[in-house]
Amino acid sequence: MVILREYDLLDHVSKYLPNPDGEEEKTRFKKDWAKVKRILTESIKDNLIPYITELKTPKDMFDALARLYESKNTSKKLTLRNQLRVTKMGKSDTVASYCMKMSQIKDQLASINEHIDVSELVTITLNGFPPAWNAFVQGICARKKFPKFDKLWADCAQKEARLLSKS
Numbered sequence: 001m002v003i004l005r006e007y008d009l010l011d012h013v014s015k016y017l018p019n020p021d022g023e024e025e026k027t028r029f030k031k032d033w034a035k036v037k038r039i040l041t042e043s044i045k046d047n048l049i050p051y052i053t054e055l056k057t058p059k060d061m062f063d064a065l066a067r068l069y070e071s072k073n074t075s076k077k078l079t080l081r082n083q084l085r086v087t088k089m090g091k092s093d094t095v096a097s098y099c100m101k102m103s104q105i106k107d108q109l110a111s112i113n114e115h116i117d118v119s120e121l122v123t124i125t126l127n128g129f130p131p132a133w134n135a136f137v138q139g140i141c142a143r144k145k146f147p148k149f150d151k152l153w154a155d156c157a158q159k160e161a162r163l164l165s166k167s
Contacts (some may be wrong), residue, residue: 013062097158
């Protein structure tokens, strides 16, 4: 999209353009089509080329690629959301390592345009703490307003430091 925008060719993939009337315009139009097709072909992995080479218009090529990536993103989104829900803080995990895992999954979801609500992330994170943290988790849940994820992370790190200093 960035390259197409740079060369002012975005219209060729966003809508069906009518063939121009004049000879000079037709020549320019065909060159633009060829450019767009080349940009699309060069921007994808070789194994995807057969999906688009036989399609006639750049818009058809772009739409086929969009459908292909949308289906991959949907399955990736479901996998990541499931991974987020099943991630638990293990005995060898520190608060930092556990929260980092949760943050990385959140970032991976964001990279495919799937944003998770802050309160949902905090709830899922709290659900992953071991039973020894139950009193702390209940204290967080009893608050009138849930903390943001970064604040939860800091509160958990303080709690962990207190636990370590006692032992």
